[in-house]
Amino acid sequence: MTDTMGNVSYVFWMLASGWCMGTAFDFYSTVTGATKLLRWLRPFLDLVFWVASGFVVYYLTFITIQGTFRVYTFLLIGVGYLVYRTLFRRVVIGSAFAIVRFVRGVVIFFGRLLYRLIGVPILVTCRVAWSLLRILYGLGCHVESGICAVIRFVAAVFLFPLRRFWKPERAWRKKLQAYEQVFWDWLSNVLKKKPRSVS
CATH class of the missing domain: 1.20.5 (Single alpha-helices involved in coiled-coils or other helix-helix interfaces)
Structure with missing residues (x-):
């Protein structure tokens, strides 16, 4: 009786796992595909999905039939997914789009x-x-x-009284320019003279 109940619960949980896997996959695929900001999360979510699915299937197998692997496990999961895809896929995708909007x-x-x-x-x-x-x-x-x-x-x-000293035609400026010219002429003559040779 215990084995029969375990097998029945195992079949039920495997079918439910296939249904839940299809629901989760379509839901997050729809959400990430509908928004450009979340598309880069798709590879990460795929990895999390498959790891979590494997863990859940193993855990349900462990609590129902003590972790014994059955050949028809994948068949039951596939049947559960087909049931979901046939009956509930449009509802899930429509709900995902409604949530996104x-x-x-x-x-x-x-x-x-x-x-x-x-x-x-x-x-x-x-x-x-x-x-x-x-x-x-x-x-x-x-x-x-x-x-x-x-x-x-x-x-x-x-400074009005000092303005007359700064005009270019003032006499003292003309005298200064004349002295400067004499100085530069004298310096030029000195430099032009040849040095005497020492005998």
Whole structure:
């Protein structure tokens, strides 16, 4: 009686394993295929799927028939998968697409909400700050020009008596240029003279 119940439970769990494997495979394949951001996870999820499937099948075999391997194990799993594919595949794939659309809608909604609550104020603040900086820069340029004009005016007022000394036609500058010319002529004559030979 115990062996019969074990065999019946073993057959049931193997059929259920095939059904669950088909459901899980189609679900995560649909989800990762429908979103570009998750496609890179597909190889990793495939590896996890096959490792987990092998572990689950071994565990169910262990608790039902003490881990004895049966030749028709894969046949039972295949029958369970065919039952799933025939009766439930469209429902699972449709549900996966519905979940993807729902999650995408939620993400878009909260993204737009955050953009309006945070992004728009930040953009407006940046634009206002940029406009204020441009205005301040223009005012600074005008202030600088005004300060320079005041300094030139003050310098012209206080240095007015000394202006006559800086004009190029002043007599002392002409005398200085004449002395410079005499000096350079004398130096040129000195350098042109040949040195006397020592006897």
